Amino acid sequence: MPEVSMTVNGKPAKGQIEGRTLLVDFLRDTLGLTGTHVGCDTSQCGACVVHVDGRAVKACTMFAAEAEGAEVRTIEGMAEPDGTLHPIQQAFQDHHGLQCGFCTPGMVMSAAALLAENPTPSEAEIRDYLEGNICRCTGYHNIVKAILAASGQDVSRIAAE
Amino acid sequence: MPKDGGIGASTKRREDVRFLTGTGHYTDDINLRGQAHVHFLRSDVAHGRLNKVDTSAAEGMPGVLRVFTGADFADLGGLPCGWQVTDRFGQPMQEPRHPVLAHGKVRHVGDPIAAVVAETREQARDAAEAIVLDIEELPAVVDMKAALEDGAPKVHDDLTSNLCYDWGFVEENTAAVDEAFEKAAHVTTLELVNNRLVANPMEPRVALGDYNRSTGEHTLYTTSQNPHVIRLLMGAFVLGIPEHKLRVVAPDVGGGFGSKIYHYAEEAFCTFAAKALNRPVKWTSSRSEAFISDAHGRDHVTKIELALDAENNFTAIRTETYANMGAYLSTFAPSIPTWLHGTLMAGNYKTPHIYVNVKAVFTNTVPVDAYRGAGRPEATFQLERVIDKAAHELGVDPIALRRQNFITEFPYATPVAVEYDTGDYHATMDKLEEIADLKGFAARRKESEAKGKLRGLGINCYIEACGIAPSNLVGQLGARAGLYESATVRVNATGGITVMTGSHSHGQGHETSFAQVISEMIGIDADQVEIVHGDTANTPMGMGTYGSRSLAVGGSAMVRATEKIINKARKIAAHLMEAAEGDIELKDGRFSVAGTDKSVAWGDVTLAAYVPHNYPLAELEPGLEETAFYDPANFTYPAGAYAAEVEVDPETGKVTIERFAAADDFGNVVNPMIVSGQVHGGIAQGVGQALLEGCVYDEQGQLLTGSYMDYAMPRADDLPFFTVDHSCQTPCTHNPLGVKGCGEAGAIGSPPAVVNAVVDALRSGGHDITHIDMPLSPSRVWQAMQG
Numbered sequence: 001m002p003e004v005s006m007t008v009n010g011k012p013a014k015g016q017i018e019g020r021t022l023l024v025d026f027l028r029d030t031l032g033l034t035g036t037h038v039g040c041d042t043s044q045c046g047a048c049v050v051h052v053d054g055r056a057v058k059a060c061t062m063f064a065a066e067a068e069g070a071e072v073r074t075i076e077g078m079a080e081p082d083g084t085l086h087p088i089q090q091a092f093q094d095h096h097g098l099q100c101g102f103c104t105p106g107m108v109m110s111a112a113a114l115l116a117e118n119p120t121p122s123e124a125e126i127r128d129y130l131e132g133n134i135c136r137c138t139g140y141h142n143i144v145k146a147i148l149a150a151s152g153q154d155v156s157r158i159a160a161e
Numbered sequence: 162m163p164k165d166g167g168i169g170a171s172t173k174r175r176e177d178v179r180f181l182t183g184t185g186h187y188t189d190d191i192n193l194r195g196q197a198h199v200h201f202l203r204s205d206v207a208h209g210r211l212n213k214v215d216t217s218a219a220e221g222m223p224g225v226l227r228v229f230t231g232a233d234f235a236d237l238g239g240l241p242c243g244w245q246v247t248d249r250f251g252q253p254m255q256e257p258r259h260p261v262l263a264h265g266k267v268r269h270v271g272d273p274i275a276a277v278v279a280e281t282r283e284q285a286r287d288a289a290e291a292i293v294l295d296i297e298e299l300p301a302v303v304d305m306k307a308a309l310e311d312g313a314p315k316v317h318d319d320l321t322s323n324l325c326y327d328w329g330f331v332e333e334n335t336a337a338v339d340e341a342f343e344k345a346a347h348v349t350t351l352e353l354v355n356n357r358l359v360a361n362p363m364e365p366r367v368a369l370g371d372y373n374r375s376t377g378e379h380t381l382y383t384t385s386q387n388p389h390v391i392r393l394l395m396g397a398f399v400l401g402i403p404e405h406k407l408r409v410v411a412p413d414v415g416g417g418f419g420s421k422i423y424h425y426a427e428e429a430f431c432t433f434a435a436k437a438l439n440r441p442v443k444w445t446s447s448r449s450e451a452f453i454s455d456a457h458g459r460d461h462v463t464k465i466e467l468a469l470d471a472e473n474n475f476t477a478i479r480t481e482t483y484a485n486m487g488a489y490l491s492t493f494a495p496s497i498p499t500w501l502h503g504t505l506m507a508g509n510y511k512t513p514h515i516y517v518n519v520k521a522v523f524t525n526t527v528p529v530d531a532y533r534g535a536g537r538p539e540a541t542f543q544l545e546r547v548i549d550k551a552a553h554e555l556g557v558d559p560i561a562l563r564r565q566n567f568i569t570e571f572p573y574a575t576p577v578a579v580e581y582d583t584g585d586y587h588a589t590m591d592k593l594e595e596i597a598d599l600k601g602f603a604a605r606r607k608e609s610e611a612k613g614k615l616r617g618l619g620i621n622c623y624i625e626a627c628g629i630a631p632s633n634l635v636g637q638l639g640a641r642a643g644l645y646e647s648a649t650v651r652v653n654a655t656g657g658i659t660v661m662t663g664s665h666s667h668g669q670g671h672e673t674s675f676a677q678v679i680s681e682m683i684g685i686d687a688d689q690v691e692i693v694h695g696d697t698a699n700t701p702m703g704m705g706t707y708g709s710r711s712l713a714v715g716g717s718a719m720v721r722a723t724e725k726i727i728n729k730a731r732k733i734a735a736h737l738m739e740a741a742e743g744d745i746e747l748k749d750g751r752f753s754v755a756g757t758d759k760s761v762a763w764g765d766v767t768l769a770a771y772v773p774h775n776y777p778l779a780e781l782e783p784g785l786e787e788t789a790f791y792d793p794a795n796f797t798y799p800a801g802a803y804a805a806e807v808e809v810d811p812e813t814g815k816v817t818i819e820r821f822a823a824a825d826d827f828g829n830v831v832n833p834m835i836v837s838g839q840v841h842g843g844i845a846q847g848v849g850q851a852l853l854e855g856c857v858y859d860e861q862g863q864l865l866t867g868s869y870m871d872y873a874m875p876r877a878d879d880l881p882f883f884t885v886d887h888s889c890q891t892p893c894t895h896n897p898l899g900v901k902g903c904g905e906a907g908a909i910g911s912p913p914a915v916v917n918a919v920v921d922a923l924r925s926g927g928h929d930i931t932h933i934d935m936p937l938s939p940s941r942v943w944q945a946m947q948g
């Protein structure tokens with residue numbers, strides 16, 4: 001079996017894989033990074049979103065071998081080593097942007113990619129960007145609100161919690 | 162001033178930290194040493210005779226440990242149904258056998274035929290492709306009415322027909338209802354479809370079975386809303402494993418919405434195969450498999466008639482519903498169109514005479530069971546749609562017509578056997594008018610029209626029966642289970658508390674809100690309280706979470722157990738302070754003697770309980786741990802009023818939700834932030850049903866909407882921000898917290914609001930439309946506009 005090596009959350013990572021091994025399976029099964037989730041088999045749900053060389057990627061649509069040599073960042077790499085949450089993570093907690101938590105890693109990674117591209121997105125831009133991330137629990141209200149808040153915008157006018 | 166702790170505070174959720182950092186512990190995150198993987202070969206025809214399942218080639222494939230077929234399970238029990246409905250004629254429903262793996266026949270696309278266990282997932286999948294099937298395809302029944310025709314192909318050869326039951330409720334009401342219709346000044350009739358949905362929690366189902374040969378103990382890790390129910394059903398009815406040798410663990414579960422209540426074949430298989438192979442056996446559903454193996458929801462076809470007198474008072478309701486059961490009876494399927502639907506047909510209105518008829522039908526489709534709301538959305542939808550239609554026919558304001566017929570005195574016994582303990586429907590309607598800014602609608606409609614869009618306003622009310630359920634009552638109604646809930650409150654020596662609850666959180670935030678309740682009762686910091694759930698090994702027998710029951714029933718059990726704790730702690734405190742027990746007061750985590758400055762801290766008392774040196778050992782056992790089982794006296798009745806404002810593009814038929822407001826009465830509220838979140842999520846699912854979602858089967862029984870490419874899930878850009886309010890509070894009168902439950906309201910209350918709004922929009926454009934069936938896709942709306 002071929003070997004693949006990459007940097008994951010700042011640390012070197014390598015493992016034996018089959019050619020058909022997906023990046024998401026490599027992360028979950030080989031590296032034990034189970035924060036990245038699998039919610040579908042048609043590249044629709046976004047539960048598996050990670051960053052590869054700074055870009056948001058659905059880890060279920062990429063072979064592990066394609067990430068050879070890449071810098072990969074997963075949800076496990078977002079908080080500070082001392083446990084301090086990333087501002088987006090903190091905003092999700094402050095604004096109740098998650099319920100069951102299953103979509104959450106993908107949502108946070110997508111939101112981080114959005115804010116890197118567009119530091120103060122409008123509500124419509126956020127909703128549009130999240131097209132590829134499905135959440136069944138929250139109705140998106142508090143996710144959109146959390147991302148607005150994480151971008152430093154005033155969310156006090158948005159109704160309810 | 163918002164509180165910063167205890168009951169009523171929007172405490173941030175403690176469980177969020179693990180979910181946000183990728184350290185949640187979902188079932189698929191569990192891997193056991195030596196585990197093997199199973200792949201299920203599923204039927205790709207809806208109905209057929211299984212002549213031969215040839216596994217010989219598959220058995221020789223790399224990594225394959227064993228291939229199982231229906232024959233391996235022929236001597237074991239089938240998957241049991243937990244509710245027996247009695248029909249109009251006093252006969253029990255027809256109840257077919259539901260084998261773990263199909264045997265003799267396949268009855269829906271997705272019916273598991275064989276299970277390949279191999280070293281890896283890929284090897285199992287590859288080997289499944291080498292199984293040779295000889296299936297004689299039979300004509301499928303998909304349409305419910307066709308399924309009931311004479312000579313229709315039978316889903317189950319050993320049943321007399323495809324009719325599961327023909328249920329009348331209340332049968333004795335029929336004469337009075339018929340008479341009321343004869344005397345009516347006006348009758349409004351509506352035929353409608355409540356579209357079939359797939360629950361689609363984002364976490365697909367997973368089962369991991371393990372067996373310990375030395376102890377004879379089985380463990381099943383599974384994505385369940387109710388691990389004890391699975392233990393009981395699977396242990397007692399399918400595999401014959403006594404409860405003390407079977408542990409069921411449902412760790413973090415990524416959403417359920419009903420679909421993870423039921424006992425599924427894959428759970429029984431993995432438990433069985435782990436022993437047969439002496440290896441842990443794991444199954445992780447793909448999303449495509451979920452579409453054809455998770456129980457579906459809704460799927461009713463209904464004709465409803467509403468009779469009114471000359472003053473527009475509702476005088477009678479009569480309904481006839483066909484409810485799809487699918488190919489087998491899922492765990493609670495028979496109860497949904499009956500006891501969770503017929504009993505709610507009074508809605509918020511004082512209609513004196515009601516009769517509900519439901520025919521439950523077997524078809525060659527995936528089994529149908531409860532999905533968020535379960536029966537109550539179907540009741541609400543038909544009632545609130547027919548009222549809107551009546552208002553239009555009579556030329557009266559739909560809100561005024563509703564208000565005129567509101568129940569205003571409580572308790573109120575409906576003609577469909579339930580008694581609403583409390584409510585104030587005018588209050589929630591008043592609140593709705595305010596938060597939805599109904600006064601501003603006319604101006605907003607003008608703005609939309611200026612853009613070439615049609616704007617509509619849809620209003621409706623809802624009521625639901627939650628806090629499920631009084632055991633003696635549901636027993637009479639056919640439940641084969643009790644519906645109490647349990648809690649053990651364990652106070653540790655240094656004052657911290659561990660609560661073991663039979664409720665299960667799969668997104669509801671119990672770890673936070675349950676701790677708030679304890680914090681309020683004892684006056685200690687919520688951080689000192691840990692909530693444990695989801696493992697039959699360390700929680701008392703509990704019925705789990707569904708039917709918006711966790712706080713109303715599980716929370717009540719926790720309150721009862723905590724009351725016992727406080728009573729005992731008070732005795733210990735009295736002893737420590739040499740005072741009379743009756744003089745002891747508990748406040749802010751301190752016990753004091755009334756009228757003195759003597760006091761002891763909570764921690765002093767808990768320490769004394771476990772280090773009983775100065776302790777009334779003659780009268781009191783040491784230790785501080787109590788269990789309570791709480792069986793509710795009645796259902797709870799959350800209710801509210803919802804408003805949707807939509808824009809319709811007359812060129813394309815596309816509907817957009819411009820505003821959505823919900824005014825709910827949930828009784829007392831423990832964590833308003835969590836409650837709002839529950840309503841948001843429910844509204845999104847209701848809007849999904851109204852505009853986007855729907856299962857489509859073709860005539861051969863092929864599911865055409867079997868993935869997210871074809872089944873339209875609501876996305877962020879399909880929805881607006883919602884305005885939700887739960888300040889109207891008529892506390893439940895019969896549970897200690899006065900809570901009613903909030904988990905399903907949004908999904909129940911929102912579909913009629915959306916459809917009412919679209920019909921209103923189209924009428925404003927001069928289209929004479931009375932109804933469009935959900936989902937209101939652009940093509941359906943466009944076609945309706947073409948007449």
Ligand code: FES
Nearest residue numbers: 039040045046060
């Ligand atoms: S798992 Fe990758 S998009 Fe769904």
Ligand code: FES
Nearest residue numbers: 099103135136137
């Ligand atoms: S929080 Fe459950 S799917 Fe988003």
